[in-house]
Amino acid sequence: MSTDILTHTEAGVMTVTLNRVDKKNSITAAMYGAMADALQAAQDDAAVRVVLLQGHETIFSAGNDIGDFLNKPPAGTNSPVFRFLHGIATFTKPLIAAVCGPAVGVGTTMLMHCDLVYAGDNAAFSMPFVNLGLCPEAASSLLVPQMLGYHRAAEALLMGEPFMAEAALEVGLVNRVVPPTEVNNYAQAQARKLAAKPVSSLIETKRLMKKGQAQLVQQQMDEEGASFRRMLGEPAAKEAFTAFMERRKPDFSKV
Numbered sequence: 001m002s003t004d005i006l007t008h009t010e011a012g013v014m015t016v017t018l019n020r021v022d023k024k025n026s027i028t029a030a031m032y033g034a035m036a037d038a039l040q041a042a043q044d045d046a047a048v049r050v051v052l053l054q055g056h057e058t059i060f061s062a063g064n065d066i067g068d069f070l071n072k073p074p075a076g077t078n079s080p081v082f083r084f085l086h087g088i089a090t091f092t093k094p095l096i097a098a099v100c101g102p103a104v105g106v107g108t109t110m111l112m113h114c115d116l117v118y119a120g121d122n123a124a125f126s127m128p129f130v131n132l133g134l135c136p137e138a139a140s141s142l143l144v145p146q147m148l149g150y151h152r153a154a155e156a157l158l159m160g161e162p163f164m165a166e167a168a169l170e171v172g173l174v175n176r177v178v179p180p181t182e183v184n185n186y187a188q189a190q191a192r193k194l195a196a197k198p199v200s201s202l203i204e205t206k207r208l209m210k211k212g213q214a215q216l217v218q219q220q221m222d223e224e225g226a227s228f229r230r231m232l233g234e235p236a237a238k239e240a241f242t243a244f245m246e247r248r249k250p251d252f253s254k255v
Contacts, residue, residue, distance in 0.1 A: 003019065005019060012048065016039075025056065031080075039084070043092065061102070062104050093199070094115050098187035108140075110138060112143040116175050127163060133255070134245075135224060135231060139216075158178070
């Protein structure tokens, strides 16, 4: 498994750590593949009762690694990023996230599929897909309006500007805000509380809560994925990514 993704299992909790802090935990295709494999291993291992996703106290994830993303764009539903998104959306056991610092793009949308989210007071959530000439992913075009309400969702998804931990707490994206140095330990303690409960009850309760929209989530994710892959090849995305690599402001006036 990639050293950019670390896994450790103890007391029924598999901890999956984004470990690329020098690159702001930007996610490569290899990292998506490693996280997808970790979720599958956790699903199959009876000794794993809960999964905890975490980053560093200064950064959760800057989203996709743009250079890697351009070199290895997702070509289909079997690509690593879509394997991970499908895995996190269909994971049957409790899933917890500990988030500090920036959580950009998929760093925010993956949280929609977590059961509990704990944030540092330095957390900043953003979904700047439109700013990159793209569309939302991970069924966020369905789940964000449900959670935030339409107008707040429109502001988050159309403007793509960050919102902070207290705002995320207010709309229910996170369960609790604590100091950044305490987040991972707090989330780990909560995970161990869950792991001590009957796993069959945890799984069935989660299934029943998600049953009503499981099919809708998959349909939305599929439609978003098709649009996302198409838009990657269109002029707006090409201009956005070129501008990013050239460290300049994009010019969308002709696209």
